[in-house]
Amino acid sequence: MKRHLIMAGAALLVAASFAPAPAAAQDSIYVPLMTYRTGPYAGSGIPIADGMRDYLTMLNERDGGIGGVKLTVEECETGYDTKKGVECYEQIKGKNPVMNNPYSTGVTLQLIPRAAVDKIPILSMAYGLSAAAVGDTFPWVFNPPVTYWDGASVFVEHVAQKEGGLDKLKGKKIGLVYLDVPYGKEPIPLLEALSKRYGFELKLYPVAAQEMQNQGSQWLNIRRDRPDWIYLQGWGAMNPTAVKEATKIGFKMDHMVGVWWAGSDDDARGGGMEAKGYKSLNFHGYGPNFPVLQDIKKYVVDTGKSQFPKEKFGENLYNRGVYNAMLIAEAIRAAQKVTGKKVVNGEDTRKGLEALNITEARLKEMGMEGFAAPLNLACSDHSGHNKVYILEWNGTKWQKSTDWTSPMKDVVRPLLEAAAKDYVEKNAGWPKRSEACAKAS
């Protein structure tokens, strides 16, 4: 009998748990964050999640939200798993979200077609589908400030600069060490195009996802092929392993450059002093010495509202979360300006994102001078193809090693447009852009 009671209780519990959750209050803006603090990629996911959360909390604490409207920030745990991402999306969808931050290439791909139907724009900051930068084809998807293809082109520019000019690239060998999933394969088309153009040889070293921490063979291959430069497009536990392996075979560390997702402090730290010289692309400031981070410290960290370990405050991925949250906030602000409404919804934010124009003056106002480059999105350009710079590991910390560099937009843009066209062709019935182009007033 007891067991039956337990069973009945369990059944009741299950039934009760499906009762609809209370809808977000009308006088606040609902900002969902899909994050992953668990699973094999948690190491990269935690600082980003905390950075985003802390910045938005800071806005609530310091300014009382955006334009006088409080933000309701809610995290949904995806564990970097597409299955859970889909579940999260369904939870978020009904609560009138202003936008979606999927934080996983797989989930992003899944949601791209849905964005237009459900009227929820996707902000995939420097990840996801590169072709989404073409706003005429993907009005609901945004990937500022740069795409993977921009990033790879900056890497090639950096190589050219160190080698003494683009013409010196001829005959050089460039290796791409990448996580063997769609995310990792992203830069291949661009690097192939550039290798044809500049005559360098491209060597590919795929690392299977389940072999992330077992890269012996790839680095043996690298020892054999002796590439002059290496570009690392890895994620999670793959990066520190790659850095360590590189130091092991005595690869010249200053000839190894990681994409921005391979630029976590933890990625380089494992290599320690031997990893000195390892580089990573970056598009925001490093360290806690920016007014905006001091504000976060004052309003969020010191008041105990942050979950992030204090000693890691200001690390690279944390700041990336802050940058991402800044984009969210600025998009909401722009949406309020464009539409004149206080409480904006997904459709308004889409307009806001297209009208996003973060000037030098605005950056200064936000306490982000030198933290980020000015960003200007347009209806056709959803990426901005913004400037990035390169960080260098000095053994214990990252240091800025180059100035802000512009990507090769002339190479990247036509490729992106071709890719977008290809996407439309393959997805017959892809809707033509019907959304009017709103300009900032």
Add this chain to the structure above:
Amino acid sequence: MLYREAGQYKTGYTADMAVFPIAQDRAGIAIILAAVVLLPIVANDFMLQAVMIPFLVFALAAIGLNLLTGYTGLLSLGTGGFMGVGAYACYKLTTFFPEVNIVIWILVSGLFAAGVGVIFGLPSLRIKGFYLMVATLASQFFLQWCFNRVQWLYNYNASGAIEVPERYLFGWALTGARATPTVRYYVVLTIVVALTWIASNLVHGRIGRSWMAVRDMDIAAELMGIRLLPTKLLAFAVSSFYCGVAGALMVFLWYATGAEYNVFDINQSFYILSMIIIGGLGSVLGAFFGAALIYILPIALGFAVPALLAPFGLHIGADTLEHVRLIIIGALIIFFLIVEPHGLARLWQIGKHKLRMWPFPY
């Protein structure tokens, strides 16, 4: 009180051998069917898209694996790979022949999975048990590698993933972003119910009995005239067919817009295997129980745990919730195994039996 079979007389062997010999069972099935058919009237999108559709898809995959593991006694960890074969086959077919209805291709893609399943089932002739399980891992990893590496499989898409095109059924969008969960739910439900019915007949018939004979003692089965080679391979084929259809359903009617290859990774195989073990090996019904426990329970816990803590003023972070969820699920798996090692299906049977005896159990 209501669950009594007194007064129900059987006048022939057919009636006695029926899958549901008791009238109340038949009524119960009818009620359940009516309930799931009427569900979209009351349920919201979340209920359909995030709970019911995946539940049905997983249940179908679990039935497939159960035919192989539960009925034929061949352990397999290639489920994810076979599901993937179904999904990729369906993608290739529907992009080659867009004019043919997608539902047909979803079913046909199961045949491709069956073919692949037979090839990777060959080692089962020499080995079984955990050895076979590890051998099927070879198929899992190899297929997974193919999905990622053979660009032809995903039509050379720049995204490296399946991008589901929009397809229609009787004028309604069935796949793609515009397809409503209700339409997809009904199609999934129809396919799953039909295939469940077929599976149930299969296992109650000659083929199912020969499978069980092989499972219980292969040498004896051989002596009785059951040829091991075709029987085992048939089990692999049928099982992979079910998994393949489930995989195609998963990408086209659940995710509905696109999927990367890694949704068919090794974790998917473990996931389905755990469903059938918890649900009950060698039970079609168990596949549904297992899918409910492994898939729906974590979602329910995601709502229930914060709701239970809220009255005490406790707030729980998304990550802590996930950890607690994992611990509870793990503990429940162990708990259910201890309570009833033969799975929830067995528990259900015991419950029914008790009910028939109530209030005078002997």
Add this chain to the structure above:
Amino acid sequence: MDVLYKVLVDPFLQMGGAPDLFVQTLWEGFVVGTLYALIALGFVLIFKASGVFNFAQGIMVVFAALTLVGLYEKGVPAYAALLLAIGAMFLIALGTERLVLRPLVNQPDIILFMATFGLTYVLIGLGELIFGGSPKVMIADQLLLPKGDITFQAFGGIVQLQKIDIAAAVIASLMIAALAVFFQKTRIGRALRAVADSHKAALSVGISLNQIWVIVWFTAGVVALVTGIMWGARSEVSFALQIIALKALPVLILGGFTSIPGAIVGGLIIGLGEKLGEFYWGGLVGGGIESWLAYMIALIFLLFRPQGLFGERIIERI
């Protein structure tokens, strides 16, 4: 013809052409092989004594290493943390025996396998709850593990041996030797072997099964800790590490589920096979074949020798 040349001739020409790289590949395969063997050893110990196919071995590796590093980060001295991590493995062994094995005694293998599945979930949740999901750097220096490498000119090039890899190989060998002595010479070891042979007979001569199980799970836990330290030093300690444990499965097929020498030889074959395969043949199909090559080697092997290298014929096969 061209294909045949690339498959059958070219790789061997490469091996001859650059013997230093060939030796390096062999070394890499050897080191990885010993580590695979260590993980497989954990499986074998438990399977031998309790017939449980322990799916949780992978997470035990992570959990052990995480406890060690996590405690160190919380201010516990390195060696005390090591002892405490060993203690934690003992607690897990004790808990598993009490809460999982004892109630499930005499159940079919598959049920016990599934129970270790539940155990895996619990350990993942517990580990993340206590130590957080962030990856951690292995405290190799504090544990006095050697750093750097030995480089020497040989075979017409440079051969580089990492000291940590040498240490891994030495420690693994010592561990295996110690286990062998333990099994052959001690009272408990003999009891363990008796249990492996027949539970009932062992019980009837007064061996406590429960005690043996705790000991065996504890030993497997210590093996997991060593594996975790070694693998953590090669990359980092994170939850992704548990996937590596799957690599022990083809090793088990090769070596047999119940044979300790089998685990070692199998580990070496898989380690060498996959490194050579990936290095010399992987490029032909775009690389990254390591993920399934080991299983294919095992599968082909199975067709010829289903009981594994040293497996006992007793195990039921067709």
